[in-house]
Amino acid sequence: MIPYGRQWIDDDDVAAVSAVLKGEMLTGGDAVGAFEDALARVTEAPHAVACANGTAALHLALLALGVGPEDVVVVPSVTFLATANAARFVGAEVRFADVDPDSGLLTPQTLAAALDAVGSRGDRATVAIPVHLNGRSCDMEGLAGIARARGVTLVEDACHALGGHHHVGGARRPVGATAASAMACFSFHPVKTVAMGEGGAVTTADQALAERLRLLRNHGMTRTAGTFTQPEEAFDADGDPNPWYYEMLEPGYNYRASDINCALGHSQMRKLGAFLDRRRRLAAAYDERLAALAPLLRPVPRPAPEDDGWHLYPVLIDFARLGRSRAAVMRELRERGVGTQVHYLPLHRQPYYRQRTPGLSLPGADAYYARCLSLPLFPAMTDAEMTTVVAAVTEVIAERSA
16 A cells, blocks of 8 residues: 555664664653754754653643733644644633635735634734645745734744745745744654654744743753852852752643654754655656646646645545545555545544634635645655556546546
8 A cells, every 4th residue: 555645764764763773862861852953953943842742842832922811823724733732731822724625725815814703703813823734834924914013923833844944035945944833843743744753842932932842842940050049048058059949830741752852853854855856756756647637637736836735635526527526535545555644634624613703704715625635645655656646546536437
């Protein structure tokens, strides 16, 4: 079975993890900082803070901003559960924004409409989370203009978009540089471009936010003597810090990333360019070889492929015109050895959120969801596997629709 996504682990990745396993520190050692430094270089962010996973990254970002029960967080409906759930973790209310029906992305227009809807209820949104779906970046410059005018802070969900770029202020900047946001959140799950097993990170240009992220990922504990508030507990008679002492001014979480995971992530980060190049070439081959299936099937539009992070290769299928349900198409492809996936069921249609926002209509999200299907895309995918996928899709879409 050819899966829709899969990690690529080489001998150098195994050696990097093995070196940590043979060393003294499995967590809390130098591998964490080395990975953070590598991520900061790739994203051109002044600060990168590693954590347990992408969900933890989103949660930490909202905690660092002080988001709480009095706040409203705007989230595009087409995203993974974690984007909205992170807001609920801190007690904030979630309001869903519509998306472009062809790309699935939050746009300045749909963000403005969502903020207007929040205001009409007498509430005010304080944070919005653009999602760089499938690897393609949102229009961050346009979103930032709307956010500034409304007093809203942007936190990027960049879990799909490591290695991608967007254009802000006339400059091409890596996703994660936070040129138009407060923070950007990443995931290093095995289906992502860089794998850590499980892992995440937050990048930011704000030193105070970075310090707060580091504090909150480790139970809220600090061993920095200059921040201690209880001198009678913290220092000995000579004024030196007691070696065992630490303070917690507020609860944090055990969201640390281990040295084992970070060693793998650091090794993988060195191959990010090669991984992206292979993904782009596979995507270009898909574009060329599936073109004959239009208008029944067409790729999700990507105006600037060179800026894409290429996490997924989604296509839009006119299932009604095809006369076949998506489930039937997925089953027929699976019978031919091709795995596919749907990214995602819009969150406003999930039972929990449907109960909290009854009657919400988001036609763009519904239109995108009705047609989307992700085909296999991963660096280890061979040319023979590409041929298998194209042949299977062609048979199911073209030949069976004749």
